[in-house]
Amino acid sequence: MEENKNEQGLSLLDILNIIKRRIIGIIISIVVLMLAGLGYAILTDRTTYHATTSVYVIYDNGKADTSTDSINYGRLASKTIAEALNDDKMWRLIYNKANDNLKNNEDANSFVVPSYTEIGKSLSASYDSNLQSLRFSFTYSSTDKNLIIPMTNAVIGVLKDLTQKGSDEYKDAFNCFNISILGDTIEDDIYETSSSKIKTTLIFAVVGLVVGFIYAFIAELLSQTLRSKEQLEDICDIKVIGIIPNINSVKKMEGEK
Secondary structure: OHHHHHOOOOOHHHHHHHHHHOHHHHHHHHHHHHHHHHHHHHHHOOOEEEEEEEEEEEEOOOOOOOOHHHHHHHHHHHHHHHHHOOOHHHHHHHHHHHHHHHHHOOOOOOOOOOOHHHHHHHEEEEEOOOOOOOEEEEEEEEOOHHHHHHHHHHHHHHHHHHOOOOOOHHHHOOOOEEEEEOOOOOHHHEEEEOOOHHHHHHHHHHHHHHHHHHHHHHHHHHOOOOOOHHHHHHHHOOOOOOOOOOHHHHHHHHHHO
16 A cells, blocks of 8 residues: 555645745746746847738630639639749749849839749738639738838739740740739738737746746755655655654644634
């Protein structure tokens, strides 16, 4: 029986007692990590700017009709072109278009075209599969507000170019579709987001709590303090006959009575 008792491990009461004894260390861990999280959030806080543009794609078979085939092809094209915007070759086309726009821009110093890999990281596209519409949306995001409109217009330009017949095989794959953009991107279309300081601080606080618990249990394992007669019996291999109570605890209990 005694052997089984020793093998049971920590009970809930034992865990609560450990937390009670190490509560100061746990609180310090939480506070330190919370302050670290707040500092990290403040130092790394960067506003990101976004512009989302809706694009409608219609299959053009050379006839002005709204047949089922045209609608189905349009839906397929919306999905296909949305997926194409995640393609390396599309990023290069956008990069070239942005550079062409920059050359024709009166204010040539207004923006610097990012690399095509950076364009890929800043660009996202989604197809509205739930509504099965002919529409998809793309969003361009950057921490540089000056890039948003020029780069969005470059994407629009490339999408329109893809619908034109040409010697480029990539264009020929899309030239049977008409693309309709709901107006040019303007300043009012830009919205901004920033990292949440509260969210970051809370995440660090949770990490601090976990670190505090780990500290508490490791400290208990390394502690040489005997906290029960059972521990003394195990270590010294003797039978404890009696325990002398703490005189202050006895006085306190008598005072309460």
